[in-house]
Amino acid sequence: MIAVSNLRKTFLSGDEQVQALRGVDLEIEKGECTFIVGPSGSGKSTLLYLMAALDRPTSGSISIDGCELTEMKEVEQDAFRRAKIGFVFQQFNLIPNLDAVGNVLLPFIPTGIDEVLVARAKFLLQQVGLGHRMGHRPSRLSGGQQQRVAIARALVKEPVVLLADEPTGNLDRNGGDEIFEILREQQRSRGLTLVVVTHDRRFIQDRDHVIEIQDGKIATSEDGLFDREPIVYNPA
Ligand SMILES: Nc1ncnc2c1ncn2[C@@H]1O[C@H](COP(=O)(O)OP(=O)(O)OP(=O)(O)O)[C@@H](O)[C@H]1O
Numbered sequence: 001m002i003a004v005s006n007l008r009k010t011f012l013s014g015d016e017q018v019q020a021l022r023g024v025d026l027e028i029e030k031g032e033c034t035f036i037v038g039p040s041g042s043g044k045s046t047l048l049y050l051m052a053a054l055d056r057p058t059s060g061s062i063s064i065d066g067c068e069l070t071e072m073k074e075v076e077q078d079a080f081r082r083a084k085i086g087f088v089f090q091q092f093n094l095i096p097n098l099d100a101v102g103n104v105l106l107p108f109i110p111t112g113i114d115e116v117l118v119a120r121a122k123f124l125l126q127q128v129g130l131g132h133r134m135g136h137r138p139s140r141l142s143g144g145q146q147q148r149v150a151i152a153r154a155l156v157k158e159p160v161v162l163l164a165d166e167p168t169g170n171l172d173r174n175g176g177d178e179i180f181e182i183l184r185e186q187q188r189s190r191g192l193t194l195v196v197v198t199h200d201r202r203f204i205q206d207r208d209h210v211i212e213i214q215d216g217k218i219a220t221s222e223d224g225l226f227d228r229e230p231i232v233y234n235p236a
């Protein structure tokens with residue numbers, strides 16, 4: 001579903017060049033649950049943003065669902081992202097003066113909203129456990145509830161790929177557990193390809209695909225990272 005090859009991203013920060021990604025290769029199968037882990041500043045968010053076509057790489061290629069992102073024009077990338085990719089941010093990014101339904105429907109504001117879409121938004125809010133909060137604005141929702149709205153918003157376009165950057169980073173332990181339950185449930189029932197950047201290894205389960213990044217590159221077992229921090233599946 002996703003194939004990344006020799007991906008490089010260099011940022012210019014003043015006079016200084018920051019090599020955030022230094023030749024990343026990876027493949028992610030359709031319907032897989034993949035975790036991207038690694039130290040702060042290693043390039044995890046940069047990689048996820050490039051896969052979401054939210055930014056362009058310096059060089060290399062990214063193919064998603066058979067389409068090469070780097071060969072697309074800006075407008076084509078926008079259309080591709082709108083149709084195929086759902087994105088969940090750490091900071092929820094909800095609009096304060098819209099209620100939950102309005103926030104879920106946000107991706108359709110440019111193209112128009114009809115009754116079918118409103119019904120879909122409400123159904124999704126029910127699925128993420130917010131059937132009783134549909135008319136609430138973000139300020140009247142807890143952090144975990146706001147993130148559920150954001151997940152419903154990412155799913156309303158019926159994407160093939162769902163990308164999440166530290167989706168539980170602003171939540172307490174219980175809130176984080178609930179968000180992961182919802183992400184996994186949606187991934188299973190929709191056959192979604194789910195890619196999550198996280199610091200928290202307790203969410204990783206046996207069959208998950210784990211990609212470890214260190215200093216802008218995929219870490220191999222020779223780097224000793226896998227030995228130092230074993231991945232433990234805690235079913236509790
Ligand atoms: N827009 C930017 N301009 C300049 N440098 C950037 C920019 N975005 C990221 N970087 C740099 O690229 C490197 C990788 O950043 P990135 O945000 O991808 O790390 P990360 O693994 O997501 O870290 P964290 O776990 O803290 O979120 C860092 O050194 C960062 O400072």
Ligand SMILES: [Mg+2]
Pocket residue numbers: 044045046165
């Ligand atoms: Mg990050």
